[in-house]
Amino acid sequence: MAERAPLDERTFAVVMTHNFLRDKDYLRALLRSPVRSISMLGPHARTQRLLHELREEGLEIGEGDLGRLRSPAGLDLGAEGPEEIAAAIVAEIVAVKRGRGGGFLRDRPGPIHDRPARPAS
Numbered sequence: 001m002a003e004r005a006p007l008d009e010r011t012f013a014v015v016m017t018h019n020f021l022r023d024k025d026y027l028r029a030l031l032r033s034p035v036r037s038i039s040m041l042g043p044h045a046r047t048q049r050l051l052h053e054l055r056e057e058g059l060e061i062g063e064g065d066l067g068r069l070r071s072p073a074g075l076d077l078g079a080e081g082p083e084e085i086a087a088a089i090v091a092e093i094v095a096v097k098r099g100r101g102g103g104f105l106r107d108r109p110g111p112i113h114d115r116p117a118r119p120a121s
Contacts, residue, residue, distance in 0.1 A: 007030070007035050014039045014040075014089060015039070015040050016041030020050070023050060028059060031061060032059075036096070039093070041089075
């Protein structure tokens with residue numbers, strides 16, 4: 001996989017091929033990589049089964065690895081259909097990238113954008 005697409009700490013990966021063994025291979029490779037986030041489409045139980053099998057095969061999966069894993073992928077927007085699900089996944093990626101939880105802007109205290117303090121004149 002890395003020879004086709006370079007993976008680094010700026011990478012956000014989303015996995016679901018509808019082939020359990022292929023997804024397990026991708027998850028194994030991603031867990032060994034420095035990618036910032038790994039999102040798994042499909043039920044959480046499926047991801048847990050993938051993780052269980054990887055552990056059974058000897059892959060060490062630490063808390064840091066689990067912290068990068070998002071299962072199921074996406075923010076809880078009530079998304080229906082592929083376009084809305086894709087929007088929920090992209091929204092989650094932006095939230096993770098920006099260190100936000102994802103919520104309504106109207107509920108955010110203070111400014112919408114974090115701005116660096118201006119130097120005193």
